[in-house]
Amino acid sequence: MTAEVLRREPPQAPADASSRGLAERVFRIRESGIVVVLALFIAVTAGLQHRFLSASNIQFVLVNTVIFALLALGETMVVVARHVDLSVGSVLGMSAYLSANLFGSHPGIPLPVVFLVGLGIGLGWGIVNGLLVAAGRVPSLVVTLASLYIIRGIDILIVGGGMVTANTLPSAFTDIPKETVLGIPYVAIVVAVVVAAGAYYLRSFRSGRDLYAIGSNPDAAKLAGIPIGRRVFTAFALSGAIAGVAGVLWAAQYGTVDSTAGTGYELTVVTAVVVGGVAIFGGSGSAVGAALGALLLATINSALYVLGISSFWDQAIAGFLLIFAITLDRVISVRLTEALRIRSSRRAA
């Protein structure tokens, strides 16, 4: 038993260039793993049912992915810092209703203003979450679990029994998800660029890299002089703002918005992020992987539909994937630590 305790705390390997190279290679393998799974899945489903690769179905899957890929980008920023934001679904719901409602109360309002309002609502809630987590020093799980229900409750009070219906929305707004460039939805391209930019920010900017440092070892990050509170606050604010924008897109796509919009999305987003290779213990993973995770979930969803399997299987598969992914991550990280230790001890010898 003693030996087991001692083994549980492996010495931290020095972060020299080659070990970082190894770590990076492993995580690239993790990401390409999703691509392989995705490819296999598409190949098998398309083999069984050719309709799956029709232009309209591909468009459908991509548009479905867009909202979750956006949410996953914000969630990635939070999760790599070893936090979690469970309020994204509620923020999306409130932003969807309030922004869509603008078309009724202010006819002729320009679209960018609507998007800005959605962003503002999301940013506001993100700031509240960020302040509570960073300044109040309360675990983010509890804070965002509470804000999930509080925001939804306020949304229900605002909406009452009402709803926004598609016929009150201008066609320029509801056409946003339908416009395509070379058969690919316009929004999918925009979101792909946004996700790529987000991934680049996390990977290459100092404040982005700080989030990984905070997530892999908060104490070390503190000692290294990283402003933990400010970085975590920013991550939550960004996650909220992104969820706000996603809410406007949601309204554009579905047209009908009531107080239940986005209920339960937080679970799908966390699943997408974790399946996409972002470790739930923080410190590793990328926004591109998270977006691929979202794409995989949307593909599974559509494949079940196309293959005529009841969509009631959807949730169980997502749950299974999530557990499988965290188990896999655990195995990889144990192996990686082992490999790094062997490597560094060999170098020392």
Place this chain on the structure above:
Amino acid sequence: MQHDPAVKEDAVPTPGLTGPGLSGDRSRPAALRERFPWAFRWETLLALIVVVIAVGGTTASPEFLTSYNLFNLGLSNGEIAIMALPMTLIIISGEIDLSVASTLGMSSCLLGFLWERHWPMVAIFVVIAVVGLAAGAVNGLLVTRLGLPSLAVTIGTLTLYAGVAQILLGPNTVADFPSAYTNLGVNAVPFTDGAVSYSTLIFAVLAVIFGVVLHATGVGRSIFAMGAGSEAALFAGIRVKRVKTVLFMVSGLVCAFAGVLYTFRLSTSVANNGVGLELDVVAIVLVGGVSIFGGKGSVLGVVLGVLAFAGIQNALLLTNFNQEASGIVAGGLLLVSVFLPNTAPLWRWCAARYRARLARAS
């Protein structure tokens, strides 16, 4: 729950003070605290809140303390109260189980699924108990044997078990349960003047059992020990992994049982039964003064937390507040209960400044 170690060191309150400082006399809090330690417990504040709710409720509405209202109060909060008991032990041990509501839903759907296929009720109960234990064992083994964080594991099983519930029933509703069982939600326990529902009685019995196990047995001490420090508990010879696995299994069993109660009370088995109840359960446990970081809490506090929670919900029911928005209350309670203990350093800082000012003035 090792989510933010940086918080852990700052959030440890002074010994004997699990809640915020409650002293009226700021100049000599230490002396008062020594003489009346019970007055500084979180449970005392909760008991006060419960009394205030009871008095306020009675003055606001003559309906409040009638046996009819008490019956409904106990009935509608019975399942979440019952699920809060194993959750208390799990959170004190330093873990969390977010899959409780999904386990309830899965058990409810299993009940409907098997009843529709004309299984005898006793056999159904056995299957549900086994499935509940298995659901908990999956959580426990993933957490203890693979070393995965319970937060992630139980978010996964939350989705998985809710998914199983959907697979079992799909869009169907099963409602033709025999009235001998569904009367559970109609009849009161005999000799109680119609005020005590069966779920209230079951909760009371379970609360005593869980209270005794947690506060009066070696297993209970070991649960506190592993919540305060897993490593130290291991060195002390406590079988941390085994105890935690058993806790998750007990939670699975109790939640499966709560699923049966829930189904009979509403006499409906449907795939989305119990969705979202995990927040209420976690909120009650944390309101009851259990530390989210583990190692601190009491069953008495959680019982008072149940009363406060149910009382506030009920008071809102008697006003015109939109019931669907009652998540605001649960969420708000949750925030307040995790925030107040963290303000203890702030209180102490204010007290110190006040004393310094007094010293300078004299």
